[in-house]
Amino acid sequence: MKFTRLFILFIALSTLISCSKNENIPTDIEVQTFVWKGLNAYYLWQGEIPDLSDRRFSADQQLYSYLQGFSNPENLFESLLFERGVTDKFSWIVDDYIALENSFEGTTETSGMEFGLRTFENDPTKVYGYVRYVVPGTDAENKGITRGMIFTQVNGTALTLANYRSLLFSSSTSYTIQLADFNSGNPTENGTEIALDKSQFTENSVHTSAIFDEGTNKIGYLMYNAFTPQFDDELNAVFANFKSELVTDLVIDLRYNGGGSVRTATYLASMITGQxxxxxxxxxxxxxxxxxxxxxxxxxxxxxxxxxxxIVNQPINSLNLENIYFITTGSSASASELVINGLVPHINVKQVGTKTLGKYVGSITLYDSPNFNKTDVNPNHNWAMQPIVLEIVNKDGNNDKDGIEPTVEFPEDYGNLGVLGDRNEPLLDRTITLITTGARGVFTPQNTYFGEEISNSKLHTPTSNNMYVELK
Structure with missing residues (x-):
């Protein structure tokens, strides 16, 4: 999404209160002033919020008096959101835009253990973690953490609904997990402890790829975990390999992909197609x-x-496919859903796994500067906003706000997750069956112990389930 300076200037001037650097904003509310102006200009539901109306304040001092009623910028921000938690679930504000920018590039403070959290089958107040995957080159890989491991304690304390946030997502840079055996969704500790250390690390969103020969089908597989522009060239290189190997079918695994850049999502769709x-x-x-x-x-x-x-300027390697297969779960969101939904009017799209999250709104980063971009940013603070500014639809004007239902329902079995990228990994195996036989089948659960998924490690990063466009 490209914006000219004229457009940005128009928006800035269309607000009642100007964005001039020279205005005499009281120092105790300069961040609050930035918050109000940014939301007044860009917030998707600006017209639904009376306090964001262009006619709400007739003079600067009226606005400042209003803003001084809020003790901090976050309180003001939350008060101006439309039906928070119902309609707007995804806007947020940060006091450190550097950490936010790093997260957009895939850089977070992490041990490298990406995990989900679920309740026990027989006690919904108790929580266990299961390892979804391990980021290569991190402490978790070095310590022998592998996909499918189960843990029930952190630093000797059992995980519960009341304490999992403080135990797993605190500012501490080290923690110890106690492993357990799955035991039909009611894990039992097995006496093994592993100490993990967090550090700043940039995760390559292109997690793994493979090609499988299945009779007359040559099937490409890609596990892609975030729409991160920094790795667009690596993504394109995978498609160059698929193209040179003459793949006939493609599986894109988005089961843990919470989204990212709309531009990168467009590139991926263009790699799948080309026609x-x-x-x-x-x-x-x-x-x-x-x-x-x-x-x-x-x-x-x-x-x-x-x-x-x-970052890079290169031709896209396109496969010109007429059919595409996605693996999804409830953690597949925003830009992941955009790729699936955007391709529906053009080619045959099939999906294996479970229903996606249902997030078709996107955001931009707003900085405290005259044009809300990163030029001439206010040096007095590091606050920035990521408000919802757009809803996205496909060519036909459609989206699935409640999530996209799979062609083949096939949930993950937390007692048998398999190895990602391996031919026998359950969801990949089921997708290959769909490709080679066309059989959808009916899901018959082998176990009834799924409990409830309550959170995952990616939801506690600055860019969780985010879809954004670049403000220029």
Whole structure:
């Protein structure tokens, strides 16, 4: 999404209160002032919030008096959101935009153990963790953590609904997990402890890829864990390999992919296809102020044959496929759903796993600067916002707000997760069966002990389940 300086200037000037650096903003509310102005200009539901109306304040001092009623920027931000937790579930504000930017690039403080958290089958107040995957090159890999491991204690304390946040997501850079045996969803400790250390690490979102020969089908497989522009060239290189190996079918594993860049999502869709270059992939809906101030073409994302993300500039390796298969779970969200939904009007899309999250809104990063971008940022603080500013639909104007139902329902079995990228991993095996036989089948649970999924490690990073466009 590209914005001209004229468009940004129009939005800035369309607010009642100007964004001039020279205005005399009281120092105790300069962050609050930034919050109000940014939401007034860009928030998707600006027209639904009376306190964000352009007519709410007739003079600067009225606005400042209002803002001084909020003790901190976060309280103000939350008060201005539309139906928080119901309609707007995904806007957020941070006091350290550097950490936010690092997270967009895949850099977080982590041990490298990515995990889900579920309740016990026989006691919903008790919680256990299961390892989804391990990031290569991290402390978790060095310590022998592997996919499928179960843990029930942290630092000697049993995990519960009341304490899992403080035990697993505190500022501490080290912790010890106690492993357990699955025991039909009611894990029992086995006496093994592993100490883990967190450090700043950049995860390559291209986790693993493989090619399988299945009779007349040559099936490419890619596990892709985030739409991270920094790794667009690695993503393109995987497709170059698929292309050179003449794959006939493709499985993209998005089961743990919570989203990321809309631009990268468009690149991925263009790699899968290629025959629709220049055609509409998706469309964005912004608030009326933004839409009235810009050329409608600014809100269209088109298939492309070129990566140009400010990091690399290279031709896209396209497969020109007519069929595509995705693996999804409830952790597949935003940009993951965008790729699936955006391809539906163009090619045959099939999906194995469970229903996706249902998140079709996106955000931009707003900084405290005259144009809300990172030029001439206020040096007095590091606050930034990531408010929801757009809803995204496919070429036909559709999305699935409640999540996309799979073609073949096939949940993960937490007692037998398998090895990611291995031919016999249960969800991949089921997808290959769909490709080679066309059989959808009926899911018959081998076990009834699924409990409830309550959280996962990625949800506690600054960019969890995020879909964003770049503000320029």
């Amino acid at each position: 629709f270059n220049g055609d509409v992939f998706s469309k964005q809906r912004w608030n009326s102020k933004v839409e009235e101030a810009s050329d409608p073409s600014n809100f269209i994302n088109n298939f492309t044959d070129q990566i140009n993300n400010g």
